[in-house]
Amino acid sequence: MAKSLxxxxxxxxxxxxxxxxxxxxxxVTLIEKDLQPAEATVRxxxxxxxxxxxRGEWFEYGRKSLQLYQEIQDQYELGIRNNGSIYIASTxxxxxxxIELCNYYQSIQYPCQLMSKAxxxxxxxxxxxxxxxxxxxxxxxxxxxxxxxxxxxxxxxLQKYENYTFIVGKTVVEVEEKNELCTVRTATNEKYSCDExxxxxxxxxxxxxxxxxxxxxxIVSKLHMFATSPLPQVHLPGNILTGLTIRRYESFECCSxxxxxxxxxxxxxxxxxxxxILFKQRVDGSIIIGxxxxxxxxxxxxxxxxxVNNKINExxxxxxxxxxxxxxxxIAQYWVGYYAQCKENPIFxxxxxDKIHIITGIGGKGMTTSLGYAQESISEIL
Ligand SMILES: Cc1cc2nc3c(=O)[nH]c(=O)nc-3n(C[C@H](O)[C@H](O)[C@H](O)COP(=O)(O)OP(=O)(O)OC[C@H]3O[C@@H](n4cnc5c(N)ncnc54)[C@H](O)[C@@H]3O)c2cc1C
Numbered sequence: 233m234a235k236s237l238x239x240x241x242x243x244x245x246x247x248x249x250x251x252x253x254x255x256x257x258x259x260v261t262l263i264e265k266d267l268q269p270a271e272a273t274v275r276x277x278x279x280x281x282x283x284x285x286x287r288g289e290w291f292e293y294g295r296k297s298l299q300l301y302q303e304i305q306d307q308y309e310l311g312i313r314n315n316g317s318i319y320i321a322s323t324x325x326x327x328x329x330x331i332e333l334c335n336y337y338q339s340i341q342y343p344c345q346l347m348s349k350a351x352x353x354x355x356x357x358x359x360x361x362x363x364x365x366x367x368x369x370x371x372x373x374x375x376x377x378x379x380x381x382x383x384x385x386x387x388x389x390l391q392k393y394e395n396y397t398f399i400v401g402k403t404v405v406e407v408e409e410k411n412e413l414c415t416v417r418t419a420t421n422e423k424y425s426c427d428e429x430x431x432x433x434x435x436x437x438x439x440x441x442x443x444x445x446x447x448x449x450x451i452v453s454k455l456h457m458f459a460t461s462p463l464p465q466v467h468l469p470g471n472i473l474t475g476l477t478i479r480r481y482e483s484f485e486c487c488s489x490x491x492x493x494x495x496x497x498x499x500x501x502x503x504x505x506x507x508x509i510l511f512k513q514r515v516d517g518s519i520i521i522g523x524x525x526x527x528x529x530x531x532x533x534x535x536x537x538x539x540v541n542n543k544i545n546e547x548x549x550x551x552x553x554x555x556x557x558x559x560x561x562x563i564a565q566y567w568v569g570y571y572a573q574c575k576e577n578p579i580f581x582x583x584x585x586d587k588i589h590i591i592t593g594i595g596g597k598g599m600t601t602s603l604g605y606a607q608e609s610i611s612e613i614l
Contacts, residue, residue, distance in 0.1 A: 234258050235427040235614055238416045240404045240440065242266075243273035244598050245591060246432035247385045248606035250396065251300075256614055259395040261424055262386075263416070265403040269382050271434050272598065275457065275569030277512045277520055278376035279471040280600050281317050283337070283344065283368075284481035290578055290597065291483070295342065296604030301374055308388035311380055311515070315470030317373040320352060320555070321365045322475035325493050329478055330368040332487040337370075344370045358466050358556045363474075375471050375512055376599065407431065407440060409585040428613055431590045435572040437530050441590060444582055445530055449575040450593050452533035453506075454568055456544045457522035461564040464517035474555055476508035502551060505544050509551050518564060521552050530572065540566050571595060579605070589613055 234257040239246045242264030250260045268274075280301065282294025305312045321327035330346065337344045347367040353359060389396045406417040407429050416424045435452050437445050478484050479493055495503075502508075506525025513519045524544045528536050545566060553561070573595030574580050580593035591609065594602060 237261070237428050237430060238263065238414070238424050238426045239430045239432060240407070240416070241432035241434055242269045242382070242386065242398070242400070243271055243432060243434050244382060244385075244602045245434075245594055245606070246430070247382060247389070248602040249430050249432060249591070249610060250389055251304075251385075251603070252606040252610035253614065254389060254393045254396055256610060258614065260393075261397040261399065261426065263399045263402050263404050263418065263424075265401070267401045272569055272571040273382050274379050275567060276378045276599055277471070277510055277522065278378040278381060278599060279317065279510065279512055280312075280374040280376060281370075281471055281473070282342070282600060283317055283319070283370045283373060284473070284477070284483050285597060285600065286482035286578070287486050290601055293601040293604030293608075294597070296607065297601055298372060298374060300603040300607070301376075304385070304388055308384065308391065310384045310388065311377045312374045313376075313470075314372070314374055316369055316371045317471035317473060318347070318352070318356070318370075319368045319473045319478055320359065320363070320475065321367060321478060322363050322555075323365060323494070323497055325489070326475045326478045327366045328489045328492065329484050329487050330366065332489045333484060334368050336487070342370075343372050344368060356468060356472070358468055358558065360555060360557055363555045373471060377515060378599070403439065405439060407588055409587050414587050427587065429588045430613065431588065431592070433590070433592050435530075435533065435570050435592075437533075437572075441584060444584060444590060445580075448530070448580055449577065450530035450572055450580055451527050451575055452530055452536060452570055452572050453596070454526045454536040454570050455523040456541065456548065456566075456568055457520060458545060458548075458563050458566045459514070459521065460519045460558065461560070461562045462517035463519060463558060463560075465559060466513070466517065466519070468511055468513040468519060468556070472511035474509045476502065476551075477510060480508045499551070501547055505547060507544070507548055507551065509548065509555060511552070511556065519558070521548065524548060533570070536570065540568055571598070
């Protein structure tokens with residue numbers, strides 16, 4: 233018989249688990265504490281980039297996620313755009329890593345192509361000639377509008393599945409398993425019974441099962457981001473990733489030529505602040521630019537603070553200006569985002585009793601891999 237599930241947390245990981253379970257015929261109630269999800273899932277770039285993932289299962293979750301985003305987009309306007317991803321090399325040694333990674337992806341039939349400097353500048357005229365050496369392009373990758381994607385996702389689930397309930401503005405404060413049944417209680421004392429509970433709590437480690445995280449390697453990362461005013465005259469399609477990203481993402485690290493990268497070519501202040509520069513143009517023409525990384529263990533995450541650090545933004549802006557030319561650099565929005573990740577493991581997954589599953593800490597890859605990961609995760613749980 234199909235099982236009933238309560239999922240705590242309406243970010244991408246919770247929503248992806250809901251979709252996978254609904255497809256298997258389960259009845260799903262998803263409970264989100266905010267009126268609209270307002271955490272990492274809406275504060276990100278919206279880059280769906282399997283090309284940046286570690287080789288093996290997480291790359292495959294990313295590849296599967298591309299299919300699943302398309303599967304939904306075919307039925308409902310999610311706002312996914314298929315403009316590809318480009319990794320722009322700014323030095324010869326970065327380009328060598330691009331070439332090696334291209335050979336690898338072609339050997340596993342993941343479409344990609346190398347682009348010469350002239351081809352890159354012809355396709356992306358805003359890029360500065362002084363920055364570009366060449367690039368690696370992935371034509372099949374997607375970008376999303378992070379602020380609307382998750383709302384569209386829940387609307388799709390509500391429209392398609394009668395057995396889906398989406399409750400917002402309710403914090404789950406207790407989850408219990410007794411006599412083969414789980415009970416979930418909210419802060420305002422509503423109670424829900426079900427067969428299994430999945431807790432996708434993002435970076436909230438204080439509300440549910442706080443002691444279950446004690447022996448974990450969970451950390452929280454704080455990221456600085458900003459966005460320009462709308463620049464409809466600029467054409468910057470898809471996910472734009474740059475030399476510092478080539479030096480940062482796992483897929484590149486797996487290449488033997490990665491070890492030949494000359495670290496002295498990177499401004500040490502960028503490295504200290506975990507900065508690499510990515511661009512994503514929104515539908516309204518504004519351009520999201522980021523990001524930086526500061527870390528704290530999950531139990532000290534409060535110490536990351538609430539300030540937007542202008543020094544970090546200045547460093548990022550200066551590096552961005554080295555890469556692209558814009559008609560004006562008016563910054564319309566600044567924000568910070570936080571995500572949980574594990575130091576050693578790709579995700580945090582723990583069972584409490586037999587029927588309660590905590591799944592969080594997917595790190596900086598949640599928009600890329602959650603859909604694919606959740607299919608496998610749900611098969612394991614159901
Ligand atoms: C600045 C930034 C840029 C990023 N860029 C990208 C990118 O381009 N591509 C990519 O793949 N990934 C990116 N990421 C990572 C990605 O955003 C995250 O991996 C993903 O959003 C995590 O999803 P989640 O559902 O685990 O967590 P969250 O989005 O944090 O969702 C958790 C939800 O659970 C709710 N919740 C928690 N506790 C309770 C409770 N007790 N009761 C009810 N509700 C509860 C919270 O309110 C929240 O809505 C980025 C992240 C950031 C911060």
